[in-house]
Amino acid sequence: MGQMSRRRPPAPPVPARSRQPGRAERLTEVLERDGGTCIWCGRAFGGLVPPTTEHVVPRVKGGPSWLANEVAACRRCNAERGHRAPVDWLEECERRGWRPDAARLARALDALQAAIDREGGQRRARPHLDAARRRLRRRLPPGPDPRTVAS
Numbered sequence: 001m002g003q004m005s006r007r008r009p010p011a012p013p014v015p016a017r018s019r020q021p022g023r024a025e026r027l028t029e030v031l032e033r034d035g036g037t038c039i040w041c042g043r044a045f046g047g048l049v050p051p052t053t054e055h056v057v058p059r060v061k062g063g064p065s066w067l068a069n070e071v072a073a074c075r076r077c078n079a080e081r082g083h084r085a086p087v088d089w090l091e092e093c094e095r096r097g098w099r100p101d102a103a104r105l106a107r108a109l110d111a112l113q114a115a116i117d118r119e120g121g122q123r124r125a126r127p128h129l130d131a132a133r134r135r136l137r138r139r140l141p142p143g144p145d146p147r148t149v150a151s
């Protein structure tokens, strides 16, 4: 007795800034934040519509692998979008007659902007993020949705 019996090594320090939850944990967090539907086609996730997370600003365009740059999308939409810019793909979804969640995309882009403002860096992603936010703002006039206003 009296000897140290706990042999578990101390956990390595994890700077908050680079904390990277595992894939399952990230998916759970994104689903809790955004709800259980695909941002692009609106289908509810389930066995035939498996949820994935994808990057709002694609990794190839410098998008960071932060939760603030992830949204929940079904596997089909994630694969079909590829590296397309988010608003390009949003409009492609509309051409297909789907109901992409433009308001959710706007929130995601705002959250990513806030995270970049806070964390700094991400110089490659910034112009892509700026362009996407500009395009989305032009699409989302303030005021009531014209489709719901009685004529």
Ligand SMILES: [Zn+2]
Pocket: 038, 039, 040, 041, 042, 043, 073, 074, 075, 076, 077, 078
């Ligand atoms: Zn989808």
